[in-house]
Amino acid sequence: MSDRSACTYALVLGSLLGLACGGDDGGGQADTTTTTEGSSGASGDPTTSPTTTAPTSAESTGESSSGVADTTTGTSTTDGPADSSSGTDTGEAMQPVSINFGATVDGEPFACGQSYAAVGNPPVEVEPMDLRFFVQDVRLIRADDGTEVPVVLDVVEPWQAETVAMVDFEDATGACTEGNAETRTEVTGVVPTGDYDGLVFTLGVPEDLNHADPLTLPPPLDAGTMTWGWLYGYKFLKVELRQVVAEGVAGVGLLHLGSNDCTGVPGVDEVECGLPNRAEIRLEGFDVAANTAVIDVAALFGETDLAVESMCHSVGDACPPLFDRVGLDLDTGLPSPTQIVFTVE
Amino acid sequence: MARRIATVALVVLVGGCHDPGAVPAEGSSGVGSTGTTAASSDSTSAGSSSGTVATEGPDPDSSGSGTTGEPGWEWALPEGFPEPYVPPDNPMSAAKVELGRHLFYDTRMSGSGTYACATCHLQELAFTDGRVTAVGETGQIHRRNSMSLANVAYNASLTWAHPFLTELERQALVPMFGDNPIELGLDSEAELVANLAVEPLYADLFAAAFPDEAEPLTAPNVVYALSAFQRTLISGRSAFDRWFYDGDDDAVDEAAKRGYQLFNSHPAECFHCHVNFNFTDTAYYEGASSWDVRFHNTGLYNVDGEGAYPAIDTGLVEITMEPGDMGHFRVPTLRNIAVTAPYMHDGSIATLGEVLDHYAAGGRTIADGPNAGIGSESPLRSSFVPGFELDAQDRADLLAFLASLTDDAFLTDPALADPWQ
Numbered sequence: 001m002s003d004r005s006a007c008t009y010a011l012v013l014g015s016l017l018g019l020a021c022g023g024d025d026g027g028g029q030a031d032t033t034t035t036t037e038g039s040s041g042a043s044g045d046p047t048t049s050p051t052t053t054a055p056t057s058a059e060s061t062g063e064s065s066s067g068v069a070d071t072t073t074g075t076s077t078t079d080g081p082a083d084s085s086s087g088t089d090t091g092e093a094m095q096p097v098s099i100n101f102g103a104t105v106d107g108e109p110f111a112c113g114q115s116y117a118a119v120g121n122p123p124v125e126v127e128p129m130d131l132r133f134f135v136q137d138v139r140l141i142r143a144d145d146g147t148e149v150p151v152v153l154d155v156v157e158p159w160q161a162e163t164v165a166m167v168d169f170e171d172a173t174g175a176c177t178e179g180n181a182e183t184r185t186e187v188t189g190v191v192p193t194g195d196y197d198g199l200v201f202t203l204g205v206p207e208d209l210n211h212a213d214p215l216t217l218p219p220p221l222d223a224g225t226m227t228w229g230w231l232y233g234y235k236f237l238k239v240e241l242r243q244v245v246a247e248g249v250a251g252v253g254l255l256h257l258g259s260n261d262c263t264g265v266p267g268v269d270e271v272e273c274g275l276p277n278r279a280e281i282r283l284e285g286f287d288v289a290a291n292t293a294v295i296d297v298a299a300l301f302g303e304t305d306l307a308v309e310s311m312c313h314s315v316g317d318a319c320p321p322l323f324d325r326v327g328l329d330l331d332t333g334l335p336s337p338t339q340i341v342f343t344v345e
Numbered sequence: 346m347a348r349r350i351a352t353v354a355l356v357v358l359v360g361g362c363h364d365p366g367a368v369p370a371e372g373s374s375g376v377g378s379t380g381t382t383a384a385s386s387d388s389t390s391a392g393s394s395s396g397t398v399a400t401e402g403p404d405p406d407s408s409g410s411g412t413t414g415e416p417g418w419e420w421a422l423p424e425g426f427p428e429p430y431v432p433p434d435n436p437m438s439a440a441k442v443e444l445g446r447h448l449f450y451d452t453r454m455s456g457s458g459t460y461a462c463a464t465c466h467l468q469e470l471a472f473t474d475g476r477v478t479a480v481g482e483t484g485q486i487h488r489r490n491s492m493s494l495a496n497v498a499y500n501a502s503l504t505w506a507h508p509f510l511t512e513l514e515r516q517a518l519v520p521m522f523g524d525n526p527i528e529l530g531l532d533s534e535a536e537l538v539a540n541l542a543v544e545p546l547y548a549d550l551f552a553a554a555f556p557d558e559a560e561p562l563t564a565p566n567v568v569y570a571l572s573a574f575q576r577t578l579i580s581g582r583s584a585f586d587r588w589f590y591d592g593d594d595d596a597v598d599e600a601a602k603r604g605y606q607l608f609n610s611h612p613a614e615c616f617h618c619h620v621n622f623n624f625t626d627t628a629y630y631e632g633a634s635s636w637d638v639r640f641h642n643t644g645l646y647n648v649d650g651e652g653a654y655p656a657i658d659t660g661l662v663e664i665t666m667e668p669g670d671m672g673h674f675r676v677p678t679l680r681n682i683a684v685t686a687p688y689m690h691d692g693s694i695a696t697l698g699e700v701l702d703h704y705a706a707g708g709r710t711i712a713d714g715p716n717a718g719i720g721s722e723s724p725l726r727s728s729f730v731p732g733f734e735l736d737a738q739d740r741a742d743l744l745a746f747l748a749s750l751t752d753d754a755f756l757t758d759p760a761l762a763d764p765w766q
Contacts, residue, residue: 178524178532213515215534215565223564224533229519232509256525261666265509274666313525315663 094190097151097288099138099199101185102345103131103169106298113174115244119298120253120306129176129240131169131297132226134205136278138165140191140288141198148200151189158219159184163206166220175242178225199286199293199344203257203326204278205234210259211271228258231314232266236278237326239297243306253301254311255322260333275333277314279326281342292345300325300341413437413631423581424590425622427630429498431576432512435569440553443764445574447550448567450763453540454521455482456530462520462571463763465491465528469756471681472578477692482530488658490692495680495755498576499622501629502638505690506660506674511638513572521568534564541567580680580755581622585746597749604746612733613704613743624679624750640673641727644708644720645689652725655716658691671725683748684756697747701740707732 103110105119105128115127139148153160160166165187170179187201204210205221210233214223221227226235236257243251261274283293303321304310312319323330327339413428414420414437420428431437448454450463460482466472472494479487489505502508503516510516520528521537531537541547547562554570555561585605587596609616618641620626626639640661646654654660654672661673674690688694694703703709707730708720721732735743755761 180533180535214518215514215568222534223518223522224531225522225524227518227522229510229516229521229523230507230525232515263509263665265511266515267512271509311525 093193094152095193096190097140097188099151099187099288100292101167101187102292102294104294104296104298106296110169110297111174112169112171112176116298119241120301120304122305122307124251124307125244126241126253126306127175127244128169128297129242130178130225130238131240131295132179133167133203133237133295134164134220134226134234135167135187135201136164136204136206137200137202137280138187138189139200140196141200141284141286143195143197146198149191149194149196151187151191153187153189156188158222160187160189161209161218161221164209164221166226196288197285199283199288199291200280201293202278202280204236204259204276207259207273207276210234211262211264211266213267228256231258231260231262232271233258233262233273239300241297241301241306251305251307252309252311253304253306254313254318255300255326256313257326257328258314260314273333275314277328277333278335279328279339280335281327281339283342283344286344293342294345295342297341422579423586425586426579426581427499427622427632429576429579430630430633431498432514435514435572437573437576438554440550441555441570441573442577443574444547444550444554445570445572446761447546447764448541448571449574450765451541451544453544454529454531454537454567456527456532456536457482458540460529462529465520466494468758468761468763469684471495471580471685471752471756473685475686477687479528481527483527485526487526487528489690490687493678493681493685494575494578495580495752496623496678497578499628499630500625500675500678501627501636502675504675505677506640507664508638508640508661509664511636513575514568517568517571537564537567538562578755578761580752582754583680583750583752585749586752588749598745600742600745601749602746604742604744604749607739607743608746612731614729614731614733615704617729618676618727619679625676627675638675640670640675641729642672642723642725643674643703643730644723644726645693645703646672646711646716647708647718647720647723647726648716650718650722652723660690669725672723673725679747680750681752681755683751697744698740701735701743704730705733705735 105114105116105126108114108116110128110131112128115125117123117125119126138151138153140151141148153162153165155162156165159168166184167187168179168182168184170176171183172179172181209217209221212221214221214227214234221234226238227233228235236259237255238257239253239255241253245251257277257279259273259276259278262271263269263274264271281293283291285291286293300322301310302325304318310318312322319330324336324338325341327336327341328334329336413431418437418439420437422428435441448462449466450461452458452461452464454461465474465479467474472492474491476491478489479491481487492505497503497513501511503510503513504519510519521531522529522533542562551561551566555566558566581590584596585601587593588602589605607613608619618626618639621628627637629636642652642660648655652671659671661670662668664670682688683697686696688697688700694700694709703720706721708723708726710719710721711717720726
């Protein structure tokens with residue numbers, strides 16, 4: 001134990017000095033912007049370099065996809081994407097895709113300001129307070145051979161950066177107070193032209209961005225209520241419900257999913273997380289032109305008592321059923337095949 | 346390495362202070378070697394084994410005065426205080442500090458327009474709030490006691506128990522955007538910028554603080570300025586300092602001198618953890634030999650007989666997930682301690698007298714209720730909290746010493762006060 005502590009808490013001054021030379025405040029960022037470092041030379045101003053990166057790739061998705069591929073390679077959890085996307089460089093024909101997302105509560109459309117009669121166990125009346133999530137490593141499954149092909153994301157301010165996109169059902173009405181009026185229910189990008197019959201994506205923010213200083217990152221990663229100061233990362237998924245009560249204390253259902261058990265000073269050390277907590281959602285039979293990937297909040301809280309405070313901040317007594325249902329192993333922080341909250345509609 | 350530590354010790358501790366004859370050998374040997382002492386004998390505390398072995402200090406030539414501020418920036422440091430560490434991307438400047446002071450006291454920093462940093466960090470209370478635990482903008486109760494910001498520039502890790510929040514720039518995001526609990530209740534950078542943009546004064550203040558930027562009113566600059574201001578919250582002009590560092594024998598009475606001697610003695614052992622100019626073992630500054638981050642369990646709770654703290658706040662273990670880190674917290678400064686009641690991470694001790702009882706008992710005993718338990722029997726309690734005899738005279742002396750750490754000049758310094766009044 002003391003050995004571990006020694007490495008864990010010893011903050012190497014040498015790397016701080018390295019930081020001084022590197023000139024910005026996020027080891028994570030340094031990685032992210034490697035491809036453009038030479039040109040941006042913006043080491044004196046950490047706020048601009050990532051932002052200048054984004055438009056570059058927005059200009060011409062095809063051309064800059066090598067940059068995108070590089071970033072993906074660094075963070076991807078599968079071998080597939082890197083290989084396939086470097087394939088996209090070689091002039092393969094590309095087609096635009098728009099992946100639709102939806103949200104329901106026990107089959108009813110999810111809407112802030114609505115209430116839902118019977119959610120949780122035992123069932124109680126609830127109203128939404130928040131529903132937003134990040135996706136990374138978005139892939140389509142080839143109909144012929146089942147291979148996963150990465151979707152090269154469009155850069156769309158403020159919703160999508162090169163390697164991550166936000167989906168947002170929070171519209172600042174009713175009990176939803178932590179976001180803004182705008183919502184986002186699609187993820188757009190390009191894939192090589194072909195036939196696809198499945199969708200795979202990861203709920204998460206890529207590791208190389210997750211611990212960077214949000215004040216230096218462009219939307220959707222800028223600082224706000226999806227940033228998690230305490231765990232110096234992002235909330236990958238933020239779902240909050242509140243019990244509707246005539247009097248007394250309202251119960252709460254809350255899931256904030258983010259990487260936990262992390263070590264390393266952000267911006268100084270390499271941050272490593274023992275519990276990545278990035279769920280991989282795999283939807284077979286998903287036709288991107290016709291289907292919607294739907295998250296059902298009632299399914300998520302199906303075993304949860306919403307008449308009391310049931311809060312899972314990626315740790316806590318309320319977590320086991322929520323992790324299980326979103327497809328995560330609570331003990332390892334790795335994806336498990338148990339997810340039931342996302343379905344194809 | 347050893348030589349470098351010795352140099353640091355000389356500069357920091359011996360420089361300018363007169364020897365009150367009360368400091369035991371370990372205590373006076375300085376930053377680095379005190380750390381070594383703690384490390385070897387308090388190995389249950391996660392951080393304690395870290396520091397001194399770990400890291401090479403900076404190249405003496407490349408650090409030191411002059412590197413932490415823009416031209417014209419001068420630290421006005423008390424005797425015995427090293428130069429604060431300042432991250433290279435946020436050099437000090439008077440204009441930035443002045444902007445930061447305005448922001449620190451500005452209720453536009455909150456979602457509702459009713460809360461500022463200063464709502465929970467009041468100057469006259471050494472930037473604490475007098476509450477047991479803090480209350481956020483929406484009325485939500487924080488589980489923790491608002492911390493003093495005196496000498497916050499020197500804290501190698503920030504908040505009561507977080508090994509990886511080490512920079513003020515990064516910590517500020519917690520109160521600004523955090524939702525568990527809500528503190529300032531800001532939702533986004535855009536909201537913050539829009540809130541501030543309505544105040545005409547800011548056009549000039551931001552322009553002066555960030556002269557090279559065309560549109561300086563940005564969220565990162567807010568955080569830079571707040572951090573620069575907080576680095577000027579330096580408290581080292583108490584009666585104790587006038588005696589210990591300036592050599593004025595009449596600055597404190599005999600009781601306080603005896604109290605300081607007790608503080609530095611066995612088996613009171615306070616000095617192992619509350620050490621050096623800021624009375625904490627988790628200090629960092631320009632020229633420090635290493636970046637030491639330490640946490641300790643003082644036996645405040647033992648709810649299960651195995652050292653558990655109440656589930657609402659288990660300290661360091663929440664971050665590290667190492668069972669042995671249960672109940673470990675950072676050592677807070679003792680400067681201005683007489684005005685920062687109530688005490689401990691959860692404000693669960695009302696008076697300094699009761700704090701002394703806790704240490705004298707070798708850990709607090711709670712007779713009944715959900716948190717009942719015998720702290721002195723906790724297997725996780727630090728070996729530096731062994732318990733000791735405390736007669737009425739000792740108690741009065743220790744209290745006199747602690748009271749001598751109140752720095753009235755700091756508590757009333759107009760340069761740190763609300764500029765909007």
